[in-house]
Amino acid sequence: MRFGLIWSEVGNGLRRNLSMVVSVVLVTFISLTFVGTAALLQLQIGQMKTYWYDRAQVAVYMCTQTDNCQGGAATEQTIAAVKKQLQSPELAPYIQKFYFQDQKQGYEQFKQQFKGNQIADYVTPDMIPQTFWVNLKNPNQSDVLSETLQGSPGVQSVVDQRSYLDQIFAILGAASATALVIAAVMLVAAVLLIATTIRLSAFSRRREIGIMRLVGASNRFIQTPFIIEGVIAALVGAVLSAVVITVIVQVFVRGALQNSIQSINFVSMEQAWPVIPLIILIGVALAAVSANFAIKRYLRV
Numbered sequence: 125m126r127f128g129l130i131w132s133e134v135g136n137g138l139r140r141n142l143s144m145v146v147s148v149v150l151v152t153f154i155s156l157t158f159v160g161t162a163a164l165l166q167l168q169i170g171q172m173k174t175y176w177y178d179r180a181q182v183a184v185y186m187c188t189q190t191d192n193c194q195g196g197a198a199t200e201q202t203i204a205a206v207k208k209q210l211q212s213p214e215l216a217p218y219i220q221k222f223y224f225q226d227q228k229q230g231y232e233q234f235k236q237q238f239k240g241n242q243i244a245d246y247v248t249p250d251m252i253p254q255t256f257w258v259n260l261k262n263p264n265q266s267d268v269l270s271e272t273l274q275g276s277p278g279v280q281s282v283v284d285q286r287s288y289l290d291q292i293f294a295i296l297g298a299a300s301a302t303a304l305v306i307a308a309v310m311l312v313a314a315v316l317l318i319a320t321t322i323r324l325s326a327f328s329r330r331r332e333i334g335i336m337r338l339v340g341a342s343n344r345f346i347q348t349p350f351i352i353e354g355v356i357a358a359l360v361g362a363v364l365s366a367v368v369i370t371v372i373v374q375v376f377v378r379g380a381l382q383n384s385i386q387s388i389n390f391v392s393m394e395q396a397w398p399v400i401p402l403i404i405l406i407g408v409a410l411a412a413v414s415a416n417f418a419i420k421r422y423l424r425v
Contacts (some may be wrong), residue, residue: 169297356408
C-alpha cells in the first residue's frame with residue numbers, strides 16, 4: 125500500500141511539472157552526450173597513439189640543390205656513407221628496417237598526396253629530397269639516430285614523424301577537453317534545474333505534505349517520491365544520450381568515417397560500450413543527490 129502511494133505521488137508530481145521535467149530531460153541529455161563524446165574522443169586518441177606511434181618513422185632528409193647545406197646537394201658518396209652508418213654496429217641494434225627513396229619516387233608520392241592541389245604544379249623533382257625512411261625497434265629512441273646523423277655530410281635534417289603526430293593529438297586533446305568543460309557546465313545546469321524542479325514540485329504539493337506530517341509520515345517517506353521524480357527525469361535523458369552515442373559510433377564513426385578514412389582504425393562499439401553505463405550512472409547519481417539535497421532543504425524551511 126505504501127509502495128503504491130509513493131508511485132502515485134511520483135506520477136502526480138511528473139504530471140504537474142511536465143514542462144520542468146522535459147527541461148531536465150533535455151539538459152541531462154545534452155550534458156551527458158557531451159560527456160560521452162569526450163570519453164569517445166579520449167578512447168580514439170589513445171587508440172591512435174598506440175597504432176601510429178609504433179609505426180612512426182624517422183626521416184633522414186638528404187640535401188637538395190635548393191637547400192643551404194654546407195657541402196651542397198647530396199652525392200652518391202654521401203648517400204652511401206649515410207647508408208653505411210645506418211648499417212653500422214652502433215645504429216643497427218636500434219633499427220628494425222630502413223629503405224631509401226630517391227627524388228623520382230618522392231616526386232611521384234608527392235603528386236599522389238597533393239593530387240588536385242595547385243601546389244603540385246609548382247614543385248619539380250629536384251626540389252624533393254632523397255630520403256632514408258627508418259623504422260626503429262623502439263620509437264622512443266629516435267634521439268640516438270638524430271644525434272648520430274644530424275650534421276653528417278649531405279644530411280639536411282633528421283625528423284621524427286611523431287613530432288607531427290603530437291600536434292594532431294594536441295588538437296584532438298583540446299577538442300576533448302573543450303567537450304568536457306561544456307559537459308561540466310551543462311551538468312551543473314542540470315543539477316540546479318533538478319533541484320529547482322523538485323522544490324517547485326514540493327511547493328505545489330505543500331498541502332499534501334502538511335497532511336502527511338499531521339498523520340505521522342516520516343521525512344524519508346515524504347522525500348522519496350521527489351527523489352524518484354528527479355531520477356526518472358535524469359534517467360530518461362541519460363538513456364537518450366546513450367542511444368545517440370550508440371548511433372554516433374555505429375553509423376557515423378564505424379560507418380561513414382571508417383569507409384572514407386580506411387587508414388585509421390576507429391573506436392568500435394565493443395570499446396565504446398563501457399561509456400554507456402558510465403553516463404547513465406552519472407545522470408542517475410547526480411539527479412538523486414541534487415533531488416535529495418533540494419527536498420531536505422525545503423522540508424527544513
